[in-house]
Amino acid sequence: MSQTAQLERKTTFIATRRQMFGWALGGAALAATSSPARAFWQSTERFAGLRSYINDYVSSRRLPGALAAFAFGQGPVQTVAAGTLAMESDTKVDLNSLWRIYSMTKPITGMAVMQLIEQGRLALDQPLYDLLPRFRTMRVLTSADAPIDQTVPAERAITMRHLLTHTAGLGYSIVQRGPIKDYYEQHGIVPGQVSRLSIPGLDRGRPAPSLEAFADALADAPLVYQPGTRWSYSISLDLLGRVIEVVSGMPFDTYLKQQIFEPLGMTSTGFRVPQTNIPRLSTNYAPVGGILLPIDPASTSIYLDQPAFPFGGAGLVSSAHDYDRFLAMLMNEGTLDGERVLAPETARLAMSNLLPEGIDTRGTFADGAGFGAGGRVSLPSSPDGEGTFGWGGAAGTIALVNSRRRLRFAGYANYMPSEAYDFQRRVAEVFLADLRAMVGA
Structure with a gap:
């Protein structure tokens, strides 16, 4: 089979979300947010499984680079990262690297709608x-x-x-x-x-x-x-x-900038990448026949152009630093560093199950969970009960926040289709396994 035929067969714009959300936030894992885990957080041996998992993707050349960003409570965001922005690049991935987050745009649009609901508009x-x-x-x-x-x-x-x-x-x-x-x-x-x-x-x-x-x-x-x-x-x-x-009464992208990005200090998030940020932009790849084909190189990326319109469901480019600011705001029920984006009751409502009565998500991308303002919501019947809200993107990214356990996590890589690898589906699972190990669960 030719590489083109393989690409046509394997490439799908959206991952199978049932696979993507294979992470189950088990109680033992999330219990690791207790003091023993916080102490281990400072250990030089922390998150060995996650480091090995990400390093293996890079050393095997399945990805040029990948990153996980996470934090407990009000603590600073931590990272486990390996590799570079592109196969031919020497620039290492870090908190400020730029990623195509695709459907991780949806929760941001959802929260913008919730702002207008809060205001009575x-x-x-x-x-x-x-x-x-x-x-x-x-x-x-x-x-x-x-x-x-x-x-x-x-x-x-x-x-x-x-x-x-x-x-x-x-x-x-x-x-x-x-x-x-x-x-x-x-x-x-x-x-x-x-x-x-x-x-x-x-x-x-x-x-x-x-x-x-x-x-x-x-x-x-x-x-x-x-x-x-x-x-x-x-x-x-x-x-x-x-x-x-x-x-x-304002353009959608202007609204997001003024009402969400600027208050949260998300200075690198937008629907277009300015020329000055090209050195921070990753390349997007398609894995085909054991090699990576660069389908959107940073230097000639389609994200350097103004899009036809701002895609509220799949259009943003962001950094791990910026998206963590968004997750931290959600975890803090609408406020971050003194800036209130949502009232606490609105944030809680947005991350609750808003599905109309009688809707059953079993067998869908939401797969038995609830759904809130643009993101999947865990239910009382979920392995760890209520409290988890999140979604992922078509190019391998994923993000979640557990407001009850005061935990936020995101994984970043850019490859399509996202089900070509298990990164999106498993990176949070590996992180949670490390948490379990911290407390001997």
């Missing part, structure tokens, strides 16, 4: 058509792969809750198959970018020229499922970017 169960009237009368496909003209009326309105939790009935060109996938790609309902290159399996059509045009095209498309009836990974967080624009 939106309501959780408010119909979408209040803000975007073209969504008032929607049609729904008779089946997920039915012809575009085979529809029935929507039985209920799409709400903010539906959009935050992937229960609005919307599709995703990276998930759907058949006529609706083709329709999305032909009409610019393509909220994401990968490379300037034409790559089999990654070419998804040209995005609409603006968030407004994207939302209008989506309003004219049929829904894949009846709103509020099932969990289905979708473009809903991208659509919420347009909602934020309409409600706030």
Whole structure:
């Protein structure tokens, strides 16, 4: 099989989220946030398993570099890192390296929506058509792969809750198959970018020229499922970017900068990488036939250009330093270093299970968990109970916060598809195994 054929076969824009969230935050592991673990935290032997795991990826040349960032409570962020930004680079990865975080953008967009809900400018169960009237009368496909003209009326309105939790009935060109996938790609309902290159399996059509045009095209498309009836990974967080624009009266990317990034000191996070930051940007790779193909080199990255519109579901580039600031704010229930981004009750609500009653996520990317404002939520029935909120990205990144145990963790690498390796699925598990070892669990 040719390398091109292998790439076409193996490359998928979104990882299997059931695999991605294979980490189970077991009670014994999280109990390691107690004092014995804090003492071990200062040991020169700390996190031997995690170091070995990351070093093995680099020494075997499966990745040029990777990094894990984590912290307990109010303590400073710690890292375990190895390797460089690219195979041909001498620049080591560190807290300030820049990564394509793709769907780790979704929780940030979700928290922006929660700010507007807190301010009374939106309501959780408010119909979408209040803000975007073209969504008032929607049609729904008779089946997920039915012809575009085979529809029935929507039985209920799409709400903010539906959009935050992937229960609005919307599709995703990276998930759907058949006529609706083709329709999305032909009409610019393509909220994401990968490379300037034409790559089999990654070419998804040209995005609409603006968030407004994207939302209008989506309003004219049929829904894949009846709103509020099932969990289905979708473009809903991208659509919420347009909602934020309409409600706030400012461009979506400007809103995020002013209301989240600047208050939290996330100075390296955005939808475009400035020329001055190219030396900090990693290269994105596709593992094919035992070698790494550079599909988005830093020096010619598609992220150096202004995107068609700010992709609220998959568009951000960030650093481990910056994203840890976001996680720390969540863990501290909305406040960091005296800056209040969310009220405590709003932060708790955002990281709680917001799914409509009766939604069962078993067998989906959320796989039996709940879902909050753009991220997966552990439930009382989860191995460690409630308290964990997080999500990952299509290029191998993952991040989570456990507010009950006062723990935050993120793993960074850039390769696609993320299921090509077990890094995204296992890096948190390896970290938690080290915590268990600290207390002899």
